[in-house]
Amino acid sequence: MEDIKRKDADMNDGQQNKHPQEEEIDLLELALKVWAERRWILKCCGYAVIVGLVIAFSIPKEYTASVMIAPEASDNKGGSLSSLASLAGISLNTSSGSDAIYPDLYPDIVSSTPFVTGLFDVPIRDMDGEINTTLYDYMDEYQRVPWWSYIISAPFKALGWIVSLFKESEEEVEKLDPFQLTKEQTDIVKALSDHIGVSVDKKTGVTTISVTMQDPRISACLTDTVVNRLQSYIIDYRTNKARKDFHFQEKLFERKKKEYEMAQENYAKFADANKNIILQSYRAEQVRLENEMNLAYQVYTSVAQQLQIAEAKVQEITPVYTIVEPATIPVKASKPSKAMILIGVIFLTGMGCIGWILMGKDLLYSMRKKNIPKV
Known part of the structure; x- marks a missing residue:
């Protein structure tokens, strides 16, 4: 029994050792196939150079x-x-x-x-x-x-031109x-x-x-x-928002400016018209107009400051x-990169030729063999 087991083990080792040799033989055969067609491959690559140059310069x-x-x-x-x-x-x-x-x-x-x-x-x-x-x-x-x-x-x-004959002309x-x-x-x-x-x-x-x-x-x-x-x-x-705020403050400033100027004008007219009158009613009216003028001035100066701040804010947030x-x-x-186009065309042509030699020929031969009728 031990002798039989040893023989089986030796046979398995022998089969395992044969696989690398068979693979080496297969690779060698493939390389020889390609080498045998080297002139044809070089010829195709020569044509590929011409095609690549035409593509690159076109x-x-x-x-x-x-x-x-x-x-x-x-x-x-x-x-x-x-x-x-x-x-x-x-x-x-x-x-x-x-x-x-x-x-x-x-x-x-x-x-x-x-x-x-x-x-x-x-x-x-x-x-x-x-x-x-x-x-x-x-x-x-x-x-x-x-x-x-x-x-x-x-x-x-041509197809589009034919279709356009049956369509109404569209307005530009x-x-x-x-x-x-x-x-x-x-x-x-x-x-x-x-x-x-x-x-x-x-x-x-x-x-x-x-x-x-x-x-x-x-x-x-x-x-x-x-x-x-x-x-x-x-x-x-x-x-956008800062500019809108600035325009709003600008309009508000113009309105408050006019209100202040109007209050100032009313006070000046009343004071000039009643310069020598000492009645309390006239003095009370003068004080009221003066207070309105001062209040309008305070609002006017406050809005003017806010307008300056709004203008500064637009400048501040503007990116540079x-x-x-x-x-x-x-x-x-x-x-285009002419060198890359030329290299790419030559590479694809060479790989295509090698693929044809290794697989294309055998595939075409097997297909033809199947199509041949048996006598």
């Missing part, structure tokens, strides 16, 4: 301009404003000035439909001075595309309505959103805004425009952004 160049901005620190905001308010005897609560717009929301703001449609009328001019139009017309009429895009879109354009929309965009306007909004990028460094708070366009001058100018529009949007949001890196006209194109 894609239009795109240039990227970027701006880096850093917001001011807001730790001690409201200190000088509170001091000014305390001098006037007014208690000012500055703890409610927290922002609802954080830098993390900047990408969503820039890609929003109202923000993008607000850029449609921005005047632009290309590097050569040949294009001088609006951003909407530039995106609609002056965008270069690869040659194969015309081939792919030709059937759909003269005024832009962000609430109801046309298909063409929606496509341009999406294209512009894809060309504008915003990234925020959460550690430093530095925001990088980049715009990619087919013309270097347009990309730089549009980057500046996007930065200015974003800053205006944030400033309008943060100072520092341009860390301004936009410059890019010299080199950022897209």
Whole structure:
């Protein structure tokens, strides 16, 4: 019995030792198959080089301009404003000035439909001075595309033209309505959103805004425009309530000023008309008018102080952004990367050839063998 067990164990060990050898033999056979077809693989890769160059040079160049901005620190905001308010005897609560717009929301703001449609009328001019139009017309009429895009879109354009023959002509929309965009306007909004990028460094708070366009001058100018529009949007949001309070105080100041001037005028007229009269009734009326004038003056000066505080508050909460890196006209194109396209096409071609040699041939042979009728 022990001899039989030893023989079984030796047989199992032998089978286990054969598996690595068989695997090595299989890998060696696969490598020999590929090596045998090396000339064909190199030939296909040579064709791939030509195809890759055609693809790389057919894609239009795109240039990227970027701006880096850093917001001011807001730790001690409201200190000088509170001091000014305390001098006037007014208690000012500055703890409610927290922002609802954080830098993390900047990408969503820039890609929003109202923000993008607000850029449609921005005047632009290309590097050569040949294009001088609006951003909407530039995106609609002056965008270069690869040659194969015309081939792919030709059937759909023909189908759309045939369908349009059986439809009534639609009236052109003269005024832009962000609430109801046309298909063409929606496509341009999406294209512009894809060309504008915003990234925020959460550690430093530095925001990088980049715009990619087919013309270097347009990309730089549009980057500046996007930065200015974003800053205006944030400033309008943060100072909205303060500006409303300021306008209210301004109107109140004008009204109280007129009331004081009217009380002053009434007192002066009464005093001049009754200068030598010593009757108690006239003196009582004079005291009443004088008290009204003094009260109107106190209210007037108090409102004037509140107006100054409201004006200072608008200035205090207005955010200030520092341009860390301004936009410059890019010299080199950022897209496409011709080297990466060429390497990618060659790699895919080589892998496709190897896959055909190792699996494709055998699969095709087995399929043909199944389809051959038996005699």
